[in-house]
Amino acid sequence: MTRAPWFVVSVLALGCGGRALRVPALGPHPDGVRWDGEHLDTPPPSVQAEQIGDAPSPAHVWVDGQWTFVPLTKRWTWEQGAFCVPPPGALYYARPMLERYRLVLGRTTRWNEALQRYEEVDTGDDRFRYRKGRFYARAADGAVVPITTKAVCTAR
Numbered sequence: 310m311t312r313a314p315w316f317v318v319s320v321l322a323l324g325c326g327g328r329a330l331r332v333p334a335l336g337p338h339p340d341g342v343r344w345d346g347e348h349l350d351t352p353p354p355s356v357q358a359e360q361i362g363d364a365p366s367p368a369h370v371w372v373d374g375q376w377t378f379v380p381l382t383k384r385w386t387w388e389q390g391a392f393c394v395p396p397p398g399a400l401y402y403a404r405p406m407l408e409r410y411r412l413v414l415g416r417t418t419r420w421n422e423a424l425q426r427y428e429e430v431d432t433g434d435d436r437f438r439y440r441k442g443r444f445y446a447r448a449a450d451g452a453v454v455p456i457t458t459k460a461v462c463t464a465r
Contacts, residue, residue: 330361333370333393336401336445339453344408344438349378351385352407352437359390365463368394372462375405375442393460398446400453406440 353376361371374390395402413433421428444456 331364331367331370333372333395333399333402333444336403336453338403338406338440338443339445342440342455345378345441348412349437349439350434352409353378353385353405353439357387361390364392366394369463370395370402372402372442372460373404376439377441378439391462393462396444396446396456396458396460399444399456399460400446402444403440403442405442408438410436410438412436 356376357374359374364371369392372390372393375388376385377388378385411431411433412435413431415432416429417432418427419430420426444460445453446456448454
């Protein structure tokens with residue numbers, strides 16, 4: 310009776326491969342950091358599945374792939390995920406972030422069926438703002454700032 314649970318646990322442990330995927334410390338994009346591609350008309354497509362191999366060294370962490378908006382072609386392109394050595398001084402990594410908002414273009418009067426009256430409403434378009442994933446560090450004044458140097462990544 311006591312063998313069955315031990316056997317199940319050992320099979321599950323062997324099936325998991327016994328290796329843990331190392332990821333960087335995660336944190337938020339600080340306020341005041343520039344958005345990539347202001348006023349985008351379309352959000353990025355869904356995230357793509359990626360096959361993750363073994364890390365080249367214990368110093369490497371996995372950074373997920375992400376979409377990048379190319380203003381010249383007005384298209385999204387996929388950047389593959391990779392194992393990276395975080396840049397010197399990296400405090401944490403902020404994942405890509407999408408914000409949906411409404412760009413108000415004016416006001417108009419519309420009939421509200423539920424209230425049986427005319428109302429003034431904002432007219433506009435749904436827009437998106439996107440921030441790429443990036444590493445952040447602490448500046449000399451204590452502020453959290455994006456790191457401008459590239460992380461050393463493999464297999465991008």
